[in-house]
Amino acid sequence: MSPAQIALLGAIAGFTIYLGLPVGRLRSPAPRLKAMLNAVAIGILVFLLVDVLEHAWEPIGSGLSNGGTGVAIGNGALLLVTFGIGLLGLLSVERATARRVRRESAQGPGAASVGELRTRAWASTASRLALTIAVGIGLHNFAEGLAIGSSAAQGQISLALLLVIGFGLHNATEGFGIVAPLAGTRPSWGQLALLGLIGGGPTFLGTLVGRSVVNESMSIAFLGLAAGSILYVVIELLAVARKADLKVLVTWGIFLGLALGFVTDGVVTAAGG
Numbered sequence: 393m394s395p396a397q398i399a400l401l402g403a404i405a406g407f408t409i410y411l412g413l414p415v416g417r418l419r420s421p422a423p424r425l426k427a428m429l430n431a432v433a434i435g436i437l438v439f440l441l442v443d444v445l446e447h448a449w450e451p452i453g454s455g456l457s458n459g460g461t462g463v464a465i466g467n468g469a470l471l472l473v474t475f476g477i478g479l480l481g482l483l484s485v486e487r488a489t490a491r492r493v494r495r496e497s498a499q500g501p502g503a504a505s506v507g508e509l510r511t512r513a514w515a516s517t518a519s520r521l522a523l524t525i526a527v528g529i530g531l532h533n534f535a536e537g538l539a540i541g542s543s544a545a546q547g548q549i550s551l552a553l554l555l556v557i558g559f560g561l562h563n564a565t566e567g568f569g570i571v572a573p574l575a576g577t578r579p580s581w582g583q584l585a586l587l588g589l590i591g592g593g594p595t596f597l598g599t600l601v602g603r604s605v606v607n608e609s610m611s612i613a614f615l616g617l618a619a620g621s622i623l624y625v626v627i628e629l630l631a632v633a634r635k636a637d638l639k640v641l642v643t644w645g646i647f648l649g650l651a652l653g654f655v656t657d658g659v660v661t662a663a664g665g
Contacts, residue, residue, distance in 0.1 A: 395603060398544040401556045402537050402599025408560040409529075409592035412567030413584045416522070416574035427636040428645045433572035434629045435649015436565055437525070441622045443657060444532055448615035451608050470609060471616045478531070478620020482524055519583070521573045521628055526591040528621030529566045533559075533591065535614045537598020545603045561656040563592055569649075573632065 415429070448471050455464030536559045570587050571579070579587075598614075633642045 398541060398603050399596065399600055401544060401553070402540055402596040405536070405540060405556045405559040405563060405599075406533060406592035406595030409533075409563040409567040409570075410584075410588045411564040412569070413571050413588050415568055416571030416577075416579050416584060419578065423636065424638060424641060427633065427638045427641055429568075429572040430629055430632055430636070431642040431645025432649040432652070433525070433569040434626060434633065434642075435646040435651070436569040436653050437528075437622050437626050437629070437649075438646070439650050439653025439657070440529070440532060440566070441619055441626065443653070444535075444615050444619045444622065447535070448612050448619065451612065467609060467612050471612050474613045474616030475620040478528070478617040478622075479624050480620075482527070482621050482624045486520060486524060516577065518573045518577050519579065521625070521632075522570055522579075522587060523590070524621070524628070525570045525573070525625045526587045528618060528625050529570065529591040530594040531614055531621060532618035533563065533566075534594035534598040534601075535611055535618065537595040537600075538602035538611055538614075539598075540595075541599040541602025541604075544599075559595065563595065565652045565656055566591060573629070 418425075452464050452467045452471065455461070455467065540556060540559065567588065570591055571584070601610075636642060
């Protein structure tokens, strides 16, 4: 398979994230619908968190079982450090962004600058949360791209194609999870395009890297970053869910999100991924 064909596989798998993004354009959804969308996003992300940590720990556990203690300990430390960077790094970025928005708002409407006008679309808590979700999912999807590129480079074409189908279905639900906090805010199509690029683009980039570089430590590092950032997002979405005061509805929504995660991941498992 040519490099261009391998790259196309990664692009297809990443592009499907745009299928779920238009949900963010819903006009003034009812409070119960908005709470349900938020809860489904939580379920999807909780599943991704477990899935990511499982894949990150697999080579570490295997190394410990097979006598490769030194390498396993090194990879375990790498996972812990990158997990912390993903979790605490997003916290720092979110707090810095909030402080900058407050400073710009304090200047008053007459002091608006070009930079402020450009960032106003991302000034709300909902838009920053959607951006944070996209970053976390993007890190996860880079690791998925590594698997596609590696399989294709090793001549396992049927496996690579099935992985594209499975990851493509998975990414469609992830796109839905990204925009769940934006329901009712009517983000622009440009915002949705950028969110899709941040969340789905790394699948394409990971495919290109995986075609030429197969590195276990690199995969663990990106999975650790993804897990930390996804956990941060789950914490934020749970806070939003609690404010809705719809416990039964939220619980069912989380269950539905988990079910979607299991079903789409089952396709990848059936492909041998």
